[in-house]
Amino acid sequence: MKGFKIKALRIKGRPELRSQPAHRPLPLPALLLLAALCPPALSLRHGPSKIAVVGGGIGGSAAAYFLRQKFGRSVQLHVLEKAALGGRLDTLDVEGASYEAGGSVIHPLNLHMKHFVQELGLLANTLQGSPSGVYNGEEFVFEESSWSFINRPKLLWHYGLNPLRMSMWVEDILDKFMRIYRYQMHDYAFSSNERLLHALGGDDFTRLLNQSIEEAMQKAGFSQKFINQVVCPAMRVNYGQGVTIPGFVGAVSLAWLQSGLWSVKGGNKLVCSGLIYSSKAEVIPGTVVSIEPKTRHQRGGDPVKLYEVTYNTSSGLTGDTYDIVVIAAPLGRKMANITFRNFDPPIPEFPNPFQQTVTTLVHGRLNTSFFGYQDPQAFHLGAIFTTDNPKLFINSLTLESPVGDTGTGGELPLPSAVWKVFSNEELSKEQLSLLFSSYDSVKVKPWLAYPQYSAPEKFPPIVLHEQLYYLNGLERAASAMEMSAIAARNAALLAFHRWHGHSASVDQEDLHERLKTEL
Numbered sequence: 001m002k003g004f005k006i007k008a009l010r011i012k013g014r015p016e017l018r019s020q021p022a023h024r025p026l027p028l029p030a031l032l033l034l035a036a037l038c039p040p041a042l043s044l045r046h047g048p049s050k051i052a053v054v055g056g057g058i059g060g061s062a063a064a065y066f067l068r069q070k071f072g073r074s075v076q077l078h079v080l081e082k083a084a085l086g087g088r089l090d091t092l093d094v095e096g097a098s099y100e101a102g103g104s105v106i107h108p109l110n111l112h113m114k115h116f117v118q119e120l121g122l123l124a125n126t127l128q129g130s131p132s133g134v135y136n137g138e139e140f141v142f143e144e145s146s147w148s149f150i151n152r153p154k155l156l157w158h159y160g161l162n163p164l165r166m167s168m169w170v171e172d173i174l175d176k177f178m179r180i181y182r183y184q185m186h187d188y189a190f191s192s193n194e195r196l197l198h199a200l201g202g203d204d205f206t207r208l209l210n211q212s213i214e215e216a217m218q219k220a221g222f223s224q225k226f227i228n229q230v231v232c233p234a235m236r237v238n239y240g241q242g243v244t245i246p247g248f249v250g251a252v253s254l255a256w257l258q259s260g261l262w263s264v265k266g267g268n269k270l271v272c273s274g275l276i277y278s279s280k281a282e283v284i285p286g287t288v289v290s291i292e293p294k295t296r297h298q299r300g301g302d303p304v305k306l307y308e309v310t311y312n313t314s315s316g317l318t319g320d321t322y323d324i325v326v327i328a329a330p331l332g333r334k335m336a337n338i339t340f341r342n343f344d345p346p347i348p349e350f351p352n353p354f355q356q357t358v359t360t361l362v363h364g365r366l367n368t369s370f371f372g373y374q375d376p377q378a379f380h381l382g383a384i385f386t387t388d389n390p391k392l393f394i395n396s397l398t399l400e401s402p403v404g405d406t407g408t409g410g411e412l413p414l415p416s417a418v419w420k421v422f423s424n425e426e427l428s429k430e431q432l433s434l435l436f437s438s439y440d441s442v443k444v445k446p447w448l449a450y451p452q453y454s455a456p457e458k459f460p461p462i463v464l465h466e467q468l469y470y471l472n473g474l475e476r477a478a479s480a481m482e483m484s485a486i487a488a489r490n491a492a493l494l495a496f497h498r499w500h501g502h503s504a505s506v507d508q509e510d511l512h513e514r515l516k517t518e519l
Helices: 028-037 058-071 111-119 148-159 162-177 179-185 193-210 213-219 224-239 247-255 270-279 429-435 472-476 481-500 511-516
Strands: 050-054 076-081 091-094 097-100 124-126 132-135 140-143 262-264 282-285 287-296 304-313 316-322 324-327 354-366 383-386 396-399 417-423 436-451 463-465 468-470
Touching (some): 058 111, 058 324, 091 354, 140 148, 140 224, 162 193, 429 436, 468 481, 472 481
Parallel strands (some): 050 324
Antiparallel strands (some): 354 417, 396 417, 463 468
16 A cells, blocks of 8 residues: 655745834733734643543543643543553463463554554564464364465465455555555544545445345455455464455454564553553553542633543542543443533433453464364464354464564474464353363453444434543454554544634644645
């Protein structure tokens, strides 16, 4: 995909002013008269004194970073986090080394994540995948070769032109979605997720949100064999769900089949702690219990509207008041279960369920006979993806490298290695014994990892109240680290513009063509 170039903006000098004699300052009466004739000049609103960000994952840490950029050094920033920083980015230790257990892979076109890594002085690992295969519960329907130059002809032999057409189809969707960086670079924000996505992809994106990936690809002329054996396994490994998920999140999932994928050396969660440190936000360990609007009356001034945030800490129940609150954690009874008190109109319910994915890291010897390989020496695959089969109890199984390494480099798996298993339920000992002939270490991490997707997809609002914002609604379109970063920047820009009354910088969907000429 072609990148876009940014022209440097220069302010031209005005030499004609140098030749003019110096003007005498205006007398005080004239200044007062000028102020009276120009009331907007006197109505500039002071910035907020205190902002709360609920959640210390990638969305919350990015929100703190962007809020600091927009509101400056004077505002006090609090990040309220009930657990460790990182949210759904985390590592597990196996045999003395750390492995990604949450969000693992970053796409080469994820510009915010790229910027964060460079800004924070972190290092990127380019992931070198080993040969993969697609297993249907009885046999491998497709296997990559250890000789990489054979794989593209092999794909074309099995699936015709479908793989090439899929690359072009996904590329077109990504090309439209990349417009978001142009909007955000010019400080434009959107007040709803529907407006944001429509500004990027118009009716094409609306259709992708309203139909399943299977329906979208069938209408685009892809074969059912290709959908079952390539598209479905990609959905299962990335989102733990099949081809009934909406077309937009399906297309995002397929983008992860492209080359150039990377991760952060030392663990992706380092981005979260780095962004919060950079934002100079104060981290408050606590579980937010409730949020309530308050009005503070000042002598001789207008009443000030605030939000009282109550949270539970190790010392008990406490709280604080804030001018702006940004919620950067999924709302719902099983997630950030926050009570919104005395809002008029009431804050809507958030019934959208989340999909459980269980990450199991196993240090052991793979039982290759389970996958039809009686001779372990003949097994050459480092990744096993699965089709939709109710008999299968795993979504994927991949050979893993520690977060400090650069990847497997295409090497064949060692007799005993660390494998990552994704499943919808925790694996039993019997199931582990089927997958592994022997193992000496097992680490398990259950996640409510991403939304349960269904078409048509409905979005929760971004603006919950006057200065109360919710950024996680965008992951109803697709859940990824970059989507959280995009939502965080949009929320920060929206909060800034709404605070200062910059309506011309919000919901300008028709700017795309005009911005083209500036880039």
